[in-house]
Amino acid sequence: MTTEARHLGLLDRGLYALFAHHADDARHSRTRERYREANPDVGFGLYVARLYALSWAVCLASGALTASAAVVLPTAVVDAVVTVGTNSLPVLDRIETPPVPRLLTAVVAGVVSGGLARWAVFLLGSRYLAWVATARRADIEATLPGAVRYLRVLAAGSHDQRAVLRAVAEQDAYGETAVAFRRALNRAALTGSLDEGLERVASETPSRDLLAPFLLKFREHANQSAEALEGYLKMEGRLLSHQQSRRHERATGYLELLAELFVVLLILPALVVLIVTVMSVLAPGLSRPVSTPVGSLSTQAVVVAGSAAFVLAAGALSAAVVVTLRPHNAGTPSYSRPDDLVSILATAPSNPASATVVCVPLGGLIAAGLWALGYGPLNVALLTYAAVGLPVGVVSIRRARRDDAKDREIQDFVHAVAGHVALGRPFPDAVRRVARDVELGALADDVRALAFTLELGDSPSDASADRRAAALDQFVDRVGTPLAEQTVGLVVGALDAGSDAEEIFETLQTEIGKLYHQRKALRSALLVYVAVGWTTAVLVVCITVAVNVYVLERFAQLSAVTSGQSIALDPDAIDPSRARRRFYLVTQATMLSCGWFAGTASRGVYEAVLHSSLLVVLGYVVYAGVGLL
Secondary structure (H helix, E strand, O other): HHHHHHHHHHHHHHHHHHHHHHHHHHHHHHHHHHHHHHHOOOOOOHHHHHHHHHHHHHHHOOOOOHHHHHHHHOOHHHHHHHHHHHHHHOOOOHOOOOOOHHHHHHHHHHHHHHHHHHHHHHHHHHHHHHHHHHHHHHHHHHHHHHHHHHHHHHHOOOOOOHHHHHHHHHHHHHHHHEEEEHHHHHHHHOOOOHHHHHHHHHHHHOOOOOHHHHHHHHHHHHOOHHHHHHHHHHHHHHHHHHHHHHHHHOOOOOOHHHHHHHHHHHHHHHHHHHHHHHHHHHHHHHOOEEEEOEEEEEEEHHHHHHHHHHHHHHHHHHHHHHHHOHHHHHOOOOOOOOOOOOHHHHOOOOOOHHHHHHHHHHHHHHHHHHOOOOOOHHHHHHHHHHHHHHHHHHHHHHHHHHHHHHHHHHHHHHHHHHHHHHOOOOOHHHHHHHHHHHHOHHHHHHHHHHHHHHHHHHOOOOOOOHHHHHHHHHHHHOOOOHHHHHOOHHHHHHOOOOOOHHHHHHHHHHHHHHHHHHHHHEEEEHHHHHHHHHHHHHHHHHHHHHHHHHHHHHHHHHHHOOOOOOOOOOOOOOOOHHHHHHHHHHHHHHHHHHHHHHHHHHOOHHHHHHHHHHHHHHHHHHHHHOOOO
């Protein structure tokens, strides 16, 4: 058993034993290349084993569902599908084929469906690695210029290559660039050679045009002299900044294709339900009950339930892809709840994680009240979800606005401190003056707390540097925004490296300005996808309501009028009340999916809960307002 397999759980160990030998197959060579560039958290053997297990599970499920559908569907529908298939294929359309047994048709359909599903899983598994590698490359392109500028500041105070690389690697602000530096240092620790670590990472990084040549040139100049390295970093920092500006101007948004695919996947199920419902008038077999393992169901009901499940799955998958491929500098905050109940209650108005803990139990009481008022199970679940999601989402929006205000002020704080440091004042004195003289709005209390903490640690003792670092770390925690973590946290490493304070803050001013404007531009770009989610939701609501109000009633009347004539229309094919419930189910599933996509693209999970809750309420209000509930 390999070292990788010894540290796995029971399930992964079993999958590894069954399928890991396929990792050496030649057909996975392209997947292996993409794996090196994507650098996921699991080993390649385990990734391939999981992919094989998932492909077989999807293959069997798809084959079984297709075969079952071929068995339970009306004979006329199956025969029509077989006829269309044979008539559309060359040669077969010229040969008169005998009737195919129903069981054989089901088996063939199941085998074909399972094979296609298994192939699709392998294709998506390999493409997923390519998507992750593309996202890593984009992240490196966004963070490498700042990392190079920070390296230049560090190199001015320290000539230890590993020390300056480690200082950058420890900063989460530099995303995948920091990850690449950590991998190089880990490789150097194993081999004893930093040059080999840099060369290995350069050969595996997805950023072959930027990071790979930079690492090799960094190694070359570092081996020459400290002056050569500092000069190279200064020149490279300017060059990368210009390249980054040009790439930013040419960028059109990495989520465009996903947004277009999302719209198609979300609108298509509603149209399928509409077509099946209307066609049931002309094809009575679609509404007749059929025996299934879960009871007697009609083909129409199966299509509706499958459409709702498909919509939810598409929304969840789209949201997951957005989270995975979202740029590192998007500034999506993460919140952690306190450990004790009193702190949770105290922070509930300002911390979405705490608000969730408070609102979920209240959701149970709301569900019981809705049930007592006579609401159906579907509306109980939907309205309870909205009742919990709305307050949590409101708290997240309030917190986001407060964080945005702090991010605006932190630029002024850094510029003011840099001005005092340029005049030769020590860093603690500069912070005290800024806290006293500059109006910083939402950041004022945090800056005053930083000034007070620095006063306590302002002494000539050897521990003053540690206290200064602790004070800055505490300041970053109090501010609690990604931008503060990305910028102010860099000061500690540069000061510890012995760099000049004036040069540190000059670089920090440039860095914070670039990061803030990049985040604002990205935020504006992502608002397009918020609009896509809401537009799709409103479009589906309008379509389904219009069909219920203007189409279903007319078809029901038409069926009743022609039931006694020679036209064969089933008067019971469309039950308006039943059809309204089914359209409502698909509509609300679409509301949830659109909300998840829009909110995740905007600011993350908590805003996804808010958007989906608002859309669920919108769907309920529209259906109830026009009398469809």
